[in-house]
Amino acid sequence: MNKSFVIALREYRAAVRSKAFVITLVAMPVLMIGSIIVQVLLKDKVDTSDKTFAVVDRTGQFEDSFKAAVTLLNQAMVFEGDGDERQKVKPAFILEFIDPESIGEPPESTLKLSDRVRNKEISGFIEIDAGVVDSEVDSNVNYHSQTSVDNAFRRFASEVVNETMQRIRSEKAGIDRAVIQRVMQAVEVKDMSLVERDAETGGISAPQDSNPLVDIVLPMALMMLIFMAVMVGATPLMQAVMEEKQARISEVLLGSIQPFQLMLGKLAGNVAVSLTTVGVYIVGGFCTLQYLDQSHLFPPLDIIIWLLVFQSLAVLMFGALFISIGAAVNDMREAQSAMMPVMIMAMAPMFVWLNVVREPESTFSVAISLFPPATPMLMLLRLAAPGSIPLWQPFLGCGLVILTTILFISAAGKIFRMGILMQGEAASFRRMLSWVIRS
DSSP: OOHHHHHHHHHHHHHHHHHHHHHHHHHHHHHHHHHHHHHHHHTOOOOSOOEEEEEEEEESSSHHHHHHHHHHHHHHHEESSSSSOEEEOOEEEEEEOOOHHOOOOTHHHHHHHHHHHHTTTTSSSEEETTTTTTTOTTOOOOEEEEEEOOOOHHHHHHHHHHHHHHHHHHHHHHHHHHHHHHHOOOOOOOOOOOOOOTTTTTOOOOOBOOOOOHHHHHHHHHHHHHHHHHHHHHHHHHHHHHHHHHHHHHHHHHHTSHHHHHHHHHHHHHHHHHHHHHHHHHHHHHHHHTTTTOOGGGGOHHHHHHHHHHHHHHHHHHHHHHHHHHOOOSSSSHHHHHHHHHHHHHHHHHHHHHHHSSTTSSSSHHHHHHHTHHHHHHHHHHSSSSOOOOOOHHHHHHHHHHHHHHHHHHHHHHHHHTTTTTTTOOHHHHHHHHHHHHH
């Protein structure tokens, strides 16, 4: 164990003193903050050229409403600022009203207008069927455009059409429209947190506004932190083992240390490096939130402790697999094909995390978070999500991960002992399995 500690200390020092470690440490937050800044700067950098839309109104009752609404929209939303600082920030909508008799009936009319969109003559068009106001069967209001991503005009047209239909129908029924507006006035249902009784004062805490974005982003960020620690640490570890094998450095080391001790030292050093990385990010995140007066967004201490525990186990578990791959292959090409199953196993939580964070107490979430390779990420995700899960679940998950990690390290030790001295042909999965079973 003394020799393993020396190896771990050497691996740790070599990693944290390298330029790559410093660059990676700085690059991740810089890229994240930079992407946010770029999004903010480019938020209003949109194409402000005017857009023309064709309107085919077969009822003959919507044209005046569209004209009035588009005039108000263009006056209120297209420009910002006053005087010399007034600038155009959004495209203006220009409406082209087409006589239904001149263009014919669908589908011919739809084809003609679609061709105009393809030729860039108009940005889109809306067709209002004749029986829409009277709610006739098969009567629709259809909007057509090149893409469904930019739906600003569709939302605008939907509001105009529905408000106009309400007015027309209320007039036909002889009902005061003001009465309808009062009846139809919506009431917002606010999303609030749970309340609890203060053990010291006996008072009941005031509910706080819930933030769905924070409830999803914070657990996801913690999960991604573990994934990043595994990927950033495990791949270089595999490459280092492979390079030492190619340069026959391992043969020299194995003259004074057992293969299992060498592998254990490398794993321990890798865990220390990952803890250093995450520790820097935790301190940096806390200081940043304190500076922004948003310290309430920082995870509680118990979540931080679980983060460090699950991260250490994840790095040990996947690090053992990557070390065994590095010892069994001869070059990077062989390593890439061999590491694919391990990469899929590590990325599996990414495929289901959204379902888990939405329903952290569901049967599916409990079952998938107790699958050892996915436990570090998904169990932490559930712990950080709103609500509470029984304490036995993270402890059971932790125990299962420890058993799996011991199994992986034991198997990896056997593969490492056999593969590190093997030169020439790369070991197949069947051969590595035979080493694990027979050794």
